[in-house]
Every structure is written in C-alpha cells, then in structure tokens.
Amino acid sequence: MPELGEEERRSLKEEISSLEIRLKDAKSQLSLRDDRIESTHTFDLGISRAISSLPPDIGFETLHMLLILSDSALPLGSFAFSSGLESYLAHQRLSNRATFASNASNASNSSAFLHFLHLSLGSIASTTLPFVLTGHKHPDQLLCLDNDLDASTPCTVARRASVTQGRALLTLWERSFRRQHVHSSPSKRDAGIDALESFQVSLREAGRTDGRAPQPASASAGPKEPAFVTMGPSAHMAPLFGVLTRVLGLPLRTAAYLYLFSHARTVTSAGVRAGALGPYQAQEILVGGAVSERIGRLIDEGWDRRVEDAGQSVPAVDLWVGRHELLYSRIFNS
C-alpha cells in the first residue's frame, strides 16, 4: 500500500476523533440509563470498521438481546413484506420486455437485486431512521413521532407494512418482554417503558372509540368536528423500534444498525423467495462488505437528521411500493 499523504492522514485522524466522540456519547447515554448493563464495551457495529483497536467484546446481556432481536423468527411477520422488491422486479421485467425482449437471466436478476437493495436501504434510512433514533433518544415523544410518521407515509402499501410490524412489535413487548422489564428495577424505571405503556393505552382507547382508521367523509355525520382532531395513533414500526431497543438495553448506534440490517436481511430473504437470488448468493450479499459499509455510512449520514427532515431520497421507491397493489400475482404484502 502506498504511503498516506498528509491530507489523507489528517482526514483519517479527524474521522477517528469524531467517531471516538460519538462512541463516548453512546457510552455515556448507556451508563446514564441503566445500571443493569455493566459492560463498558459497546460493540458498535456501525463503526466497527474504524474501531478495530477496541476489544471486540460485548456484554453478554446486550449480546443476548441483539441475537434475539436479529432473529428472523422474531414474530413480526416481516417475511410477508418485500418493501417494493416484488413490484420492482415486475416493473423491471415489463420494461425489459418493452425494450429488448430479453428473458431475464439469473445474473441480471441478481444485479437488479443488488441495485434495488442499495436504493431500498437508502430510502428506508432517509424516511424512517430518524424516527428510530429519536424514539430511542426521546421515548416520551412516541405519540407525536407516530403521528408524524403516519403523516409522512405517502402510500397505502408502505403504511400497511409499517403498521402491521409496529403492532407486532407492541404485542411482542407485551407478551414476551414486558414482564421481565417492568419488574426488574421498579425504582429506576426507564422512560421508554412508560412510553410503551401509555402508547398502548391510547392505542386501545382509539380502537374503542372510532375504529382503526380515520374515516374522512362518513365520520362527519355528527357535529362538524374536523376529522384531524379525532385521529388516534397508528403504531408505526420505526419509532416503536427505537423505544423498544432502548428499553431492551441496546445502545443507539447498535439499534440503528440492527434496524437497517434487519431491513437488508428481510429484503434479501424476500429476494430468495421471489426467485431473484439463490440462498447462497443471498448470504454472500449479506456477508459482503458493501452492505455493512452502506449501512454504516447511512447511519453516519442520518445521525443528526431531525425527524422533520426525514423524507424520501429515492422517489422511485414510492412508485414501486405504491404500485405493488397493481401486480397481477403477488407473494408478498408489500
């Protein structure tokens, strides 16, 4: 390898010091909250490429949680969603047929998949990652985050996917995680637990009074009350994911990495089932440096992005996901 130039050396040093600051931040956040987590080694996957000098160790408790949450058998129903992949492939086939009647070979299928995965990760990071991060940092804003994400989700299919998994996450909390955490340290209860509890209360109340979805036209039979006053929470995935991972003791960057990794894993697994990839190809893609590097970079870029500034960075995704409803045959729900 050639010698590093002065310029590169300096920029690398700057990067290292900024990463160290973030690491310190994450650690202090962690130690502020919970005495339960003894570990001082936060295994931050998002910046693992840059902190190889640190012991690659992780507290068993956090590791345990991470393994549970990264399991594709986690009952969130994620396997039912392809995040627009199925629609993308269908549109791809359509335009191939239109231009140069090529019967899509395996190779072009997998390169189309890689292209999609790249765009899809960018899209999910720009639209929802800020909600994960803010949910983790400020669980008390959960209701507002849920409302704002609902307002920012421009298509029926994406909403269905997000709300289905968000509700599943809540059920998972209630039935599997809650008992242990509510009783573990009653004196120093995490704000995230209160947030989850009160969110569930308002979700149930909303369900009792006006049904699930707001009814725009028909509901205004009574007094002329604007529909927007009565709108209840929806339970979108991203903010709940942030709050839940906080409660379960995952550091912020780890939670963010887990969120984007799970997305990549879900889309890749959908790729296998949609016939775009072989199972070994799928693992090769996930293991390959491109995915982890992309996730790390997206976390860095989105780290300071405010919730108000979340938005679509890949407009084509909105079209693909929205038009999923128009597919002639479907094996996924999104």
Added chain:
Amino acid sequence: MTSPFPTLPLGPGVGEITLHPLRTAQPALQSLRYQYPLKLVAPAPSTVSSPPSSPPTTHLVHTIFLLTYGGGLVAGDVISLHVSLAAAARLVLLTQGSTKVYKAPSGGAGARQRMEVALRDDAMLCYLPDPVQPFAKSAFEQAQVYVLHGAEASLCVADWVAEGRRARGERWGFGGYGSRNEVWGCEAGGGGRRLLVRDNVFLTDKHGANGDFAAAVDGLGAVGTLILGGPGFRGVGRFFMEEFQAMPRVGGKKWDGSEGEEEETGRERWRARRLKEEGRDGVLWTAADVRGFVLVKFGAREVEGVKVWLRNMLREEGTVEATFGERALLCMK
C-alpha cells in the same frame, strides 16, 4: 441603513397575497405585495358559475402568477411567500414555464423558496405549477406549507421536478434538490396544530442513491406529487383512487380490448385511450388515501408526459375546471 421604502417592509424575495372579504360578500384581493426577485402578477379575477345542477351561483376566482425576474432562480435567491385565504376565497396559483434553477458556484449556498398558505373555513386553493427545472450543478430547496384552519378548507396542489435541460444532455445533474409539502391542521379556537400530511423528497449528495439521482428516479425524466384534500376536492381524490384501482394488473395478460369488443361506456373508452398514452409516455403513478387526503405520486419519461396525463385526468373528472375555470390547468398545457 434605513430602507428607502418605509411603506413596504418586505425583505428581498418576500411576497404577500391576502384574499379577504372587503365590503362585498365576495373575497377581494386585499393585499398583493412582493419584492425582487419575486414577482406576482394578478390578472383580473374571473367569474365562474357553479355547475347547472346546483342553484345558479357564481364565484369570483382570483389568479396569481408566481414569477421571478429573469425567469429563474440563481444561487443565493431566497423567496418567501405568504398567502392568506379567507372564507369563500378561491385562488389559482400559476407559474409561467418551469422554475429554472441556475448553476450554483461550487460550495456556495443554493436558492431557496418557501411558501406558506393559510386557508380559513371553506377557502380553496388550486396550485398546479410547471415543474422545477434544476440545471446541472444547481442547488435548490423549497417548502410549501399549507395550514388548514378547520376541516372545510380544500386544496389541490402539485409539486414536481424535472431532470434539467434534456436538450443539453442534463439528466439529474444538479448538486442537490429538496422539496417538501406539509399540510397542518389547526384546531378552532387557537389550539395546537397537528401535522396531517408531509411529503418530503430530497435528492442530495449523501443520502439515498449516493448522488446517482437518475437511479433514484429509475430513469424517469420528471417526478412529483399531487395532494388533494378537503370537501371541495374529495370527488377528485376519489376519482384518482378509483382510476388507480382500475389500472390493468402489472405482469398480467394484456387485455387490450381488440377481442370481444362489448359495449364500452364513455369512461371505459376514455380510460383505454389514457392507458395507451401512459404506456407511450412512460407514465407511472400511484394514489393513496393518507388520513383523508389523497396523495398521488407520479412520474414520466418526460415533462410533457406528466402534463398530458395530469390534464387528462383532471379534465375528465371535471371539478377543477368547474370550480376554478380553465385557467387553473394552464401550466399543464
């Protein structure tokens, strides 16, 4: 330094449109002010009569062109427009050609534009502009914020962006672009306001497609959003939803009606023709009900394709022309 124009306390690029009832029952243009580089032009309001079925009433429709000197924005331009619409006000906002954004010096600030519209009671706004056309190496950011005071206000607003100067081979070659549309609901009696719809799209160096904007729009030449809301446009929203549902399935067998031509209704014939045009122009679109608003996302191979499609849809449904007159669709020509 004191301003040489003390009677006009507007900053550069600031504009103000106020449609409030004066003495007459019909809302009149109470205020129309602007400063360089923004220019607002208001032709005489037109009178539009209601559809023949309802009791014969007429409405005054105001039209305002949003212009900039030189026909575009240069780096450093900041436009800030405030629009206030009182009860019964009907306003059509138009542009005169695409909003061009010129090349920004590298590293310098780009151009920015912000429009805030307050709609009271049953005020109606129709804003179907030409696209923003950011030239290569330009930087632009805009926000359109609509504040509804009460659930009776209606809006039909579009926001779209084109790839640049196609003739010069410019294809999404700008440095950065961002546009957001927000609809806020304000509770009567000055209570808090709640975000109802947010449509934020940005194409910047870092995020998403890693600067490959042509990939981020899947090779389309123009993409955008149409937002329909309020009682005045509920029918239009429903129309888009129904037409979306009636689209032929992707990847299914093509039923192009060549065989078994049974009696088609006028609507079906129109749809068949439209679908053919959509195929020709590479139009892709979707419609979704978002909390009582209908959000339509669209794209086409070229600007012209979007115009043909959107004009066709809105004319077939009819409400926009019936409510605002033909002029409302001027930019779609």
